Amino acid sequence: MAKLNKGILGPLTGKIGPIVAVTRNNSVFIRSMPRKSNKPLTPGQIAAQQIFTLAHAVLYPLKPFIKAGFKHFVFYKSAMDIAFPINYHQAISGVYPDLVVDYSQLVISEGRLQPLKEPVMALEAGNQIRVNWEVDWNNNSKIDDQVMLVLNCPVLGVADGSVNIATRYLQECKFSIQSRMVGHEIHVYVGVLAANGKKASKSQYLGRVLPV
Secondary structure (H helix, E strand, O other), X not given: OOEEEOEOOOOEEEEEOOEEEEEEOOEEEEEEOOOOOOOOOOHHHHHHHHXXXXXXXXXXXXXXXXXHHOHHHOOOOOHHHHHHHHHHHHOEEEEOOEEEEOHHHXXXXXXXXXXXXXXXXXXEOOOEEEEEEEOOOOOOOOOXXXXXXXXXXXXXXXXXXXXXXXXXXXXXXXXXXXXXXXOOOEEEEEEEEOOOOOOEOOOEEEEEEOOO
């Protein structure tokens, strides 16, 4: 059922026969409803479905960070919709059912903002992650650019971190690893977001750690 949320002249949302109206970023988009088929799936379709399911499982824990890292691209698609095909093609390889995820190739943020210069990660006592970087000032970087730190634990299917753990100017950030992640491999990423959220850098993979 479709609804007129703001009277007869208001935006339309919901289903009308074979179409559906979706409102995103104050714009209304009309889409056709997918048609159901009783035909059995082909091996190729099954393989594509499994790859899609795997990609979704990999990216879902990273959703809060992807939303921040792709925010400036969002118009008629969500941040996850934009990030999905990039990671689908870049980070997943192999032939079904032998699929492989390369976590070093995951893209959590994307854009033309200057990334951190020579970031270095270390696992310190007390299971604390420390990241240091150099400062490289140019027309595409500002002292109040926000550093995003992401800790991804695929075994548990969880991620942690902060979208604004430090500013570019500070050249260092620290983050304590959750106790439930101890004993499991963690992949670490950084990205840079403009203070107004309108720009981002491409995320950088710093490596993996195993807290004990």
